[in-house]
Amino acid sequence: MEKIILTGDRPTGNLHIGHYVGSIANRLKLQEMGDYKKFYIMIADMQALTDNANNIDKVKNNIIQVAIDYLSAGINPNKVDIFIQSQVPELSEITMYFMNLVTVARLNRNPTVKEEIKQKDFNASIPAGFLCYPISQASDILAFGTTLVPVGDDQLPMLEQTREIVRSFHNVYGKEIFPMPNALLPDRQACRRLVGIDGAAKMSKSLGNCIFLKDEPEVVKQKIMNAYTDPNHIKISDPGKVEGNVVFEYLDAFCKDEHFKLYLPEYANLDELKEHYRRGGLGDVKIKLFLNNIIQEILEPIRQKRKKLENNIDEIYEMLFENSKKASQVASQTLQKMKEAMGIDYYKFLKK
Secondary structure (H helix, E strand, C coil): CCCEEEEEECCCCCCEHHHHHHHHHHHHHHHHHCCCCEEEEEECHHHHHCCCCCCHHHHHHHHHHHHHHHHHHCCCCCCCEEEEHHHCCHHHHHHHHHHCCCCHHHHHHCHHHHHHHHHHCCCCCCCHHHHCHHHHHHHHHHCCCCCEEECCHHHHHHHHHHHHHHHHHHHHHCCCCCCCCEEECCCCHHHCCCECCCCCCECCCCCCCCCECCCCHHHHHHHHHCCCCCCCCCCCCCCCCCCCCHHHHHHHHHCCHHHHHHHCCCCCCHHHHHHHHHHCCCCHHHHHHHHHHHHHHHHHHHHHHHHHHCCCHHHHHHHHHHHHHHHHHHHHHHHHHHHHHHCCCCHHHHCC
16 A cells, blocks of 8 residues: 555644654654655644634734744655645535544543643533544545554544544445554654643643744743753752653653763763762753753754745745645545445436
């Protein structure tokens, strides 16, 4: 089976380092491997509107920002089709047909949806679109015959929902037209769900606990210096706790042995650094400055490329709309196959 890759992000703000290690790094590897038929990255503006219906400008203005983040991080538009979800109207119709195959009870059990409902404090006022956005995600994935979806841990329940919809559609309508999509997780466990700088929850734009890819050096440094560590590690001589310590979680995600040679040569690797912190005698400032050097090394070329891309906004929009047209053509073919399988391809009656 030919490999077709699809992934995406909601345009509710600029992308952050959690996006980078959670999905963008894998996307960069995949695009260079080249062993795929098609590679799509979708800017999910319709899904963003499910909890931003009264803030259209926020979503609209961030479409271009997310596109620039992709390109700045190294996504190659000659190898990957970046498109806008709302510009592919077939996705909405596919979503409607899939909604008939999923119960409200099943949506309420989705762990990712439950967590986000709690996080957003919806209580009993849950927008119907938000509750149903796992079905919308399934439509996005299946419309393009996707076989591989690069995700973090938090998106695994959404992909499982998609797989359930595939099975339901095939069972109900008796024709197998969708491949079963599989997840691609980051290799490092720490990259799969990067905690925010406050240590309280997953890094999230809405919680304001992010380091953004576009942040200037002084902003990045300030955020890292304020990051949550071990509250009981008061004196340098005190033993410190690595588990639950944001700085060490980030080092787990970003640090390589060569970083020690460059920025902290008295240690050979991260295990040595952790051991010293645990026994005491290593201050938080030192490890934060080490982390800052690593993050700045990653972000500096992204920042520089972003500054150039910001002068080519019209060209980026043109690329997005052209790719959306091509995506619409592919989704239309899938929709036609669905209608034939469901027996609602009414146009055939007109030919008789």
